[in-house]
Amino acid sequence: MLPTEAALLCVSIHDVAPATWDDCMGLARVVREVADIPLTWLVVPRYHRSGGSLAAMEAQLGQALARGDELALHGYTHLDTETPGGGMGTRFLRQVYSRREGEFSALTAAAAKHRIELGLDWFAERGWPVSGFVAPAWLLSDGARQALQAFLFEYTTTYTRFHLLPQGPALFSPALVYAARNRTGRALSPLAADATAMLLARAPLVRLSLHPSDVHYPRLLRHAQRLVGRLLEGRAALTKVGCARVLTSMVPSTGLRASNPAPTRNRDGR
DSSP: OSSSOOEEEEEEEEEGGGHHHHHHHHHHHHHHOOOOOOEEEEEEETTSSOOHHHHHHHHHHHHHHHOOOEEEEESSOOOOOSSSOHHHHIOOOOOOISHHHHHHHHSOOOHHHHHHHHHHHHHHHTTOOHHHHEEEGGGOHHHHHHHHHSOSSSSSEESEEEETTOOOOEEOEEEEEOTTTSSHHHHHHHHHHHHHHTTTTTTTTTEEEEEEGGGGGHHHHHHHHHHHHHHHTEEEEEHHHHHHHHHHHHOOSOOOOTOOOOOOOOOSSS
């Protein structure tokens, strides 16, 4: 259990890639119309969809870093290429819920480690620090969870929890997220986000997770702005790594320090 003295808000933009860049920038503008808060951009190095300008994205992400935003590793391709299998629940998550985009949902430890290494190489080529890893669709196989221990990430997140790494506690913090893909989801997900925010009213951390498709629905954007405004009345907005460091400082038994520098690539886990 984590103490509840913290009152934090983290806003992240998922699926950042050249093909989605214009939409991602639109989301950032919408949030910053409410308040100029730090954002976490979840970057996919080799996104499975083509299009857009890599150079333009890189230049603007460099500016985002300079202003205090965070870039996190969000898989490598964002595409699940493994053979379908498992029980009904697993098949639903991989084929329906994630639409075959849960890249790390069925990987072995070796395969997951290799893809993370490729992603970290891509970040290193650009001189970008990376402190966190978030699996596409928040789906992590047992092998992928094992692979994360070989790296110096400070956190990972799943749909319901914020995990302090390497072996810290997992804070219950369900993501506030919009289901923009269909009419029913667009109608109900704002209500679910409000209910979740109320559930977490006294929790240390609230996470708002925005996706490129959200930007095409003004109703969702207006709701997100109202939600951010309400949450900022009682919470400090930080990046994911900023939240991880505050929470880690409250739980010294994890063995980490809040002042740790951003981790760099480490193949053998030392």
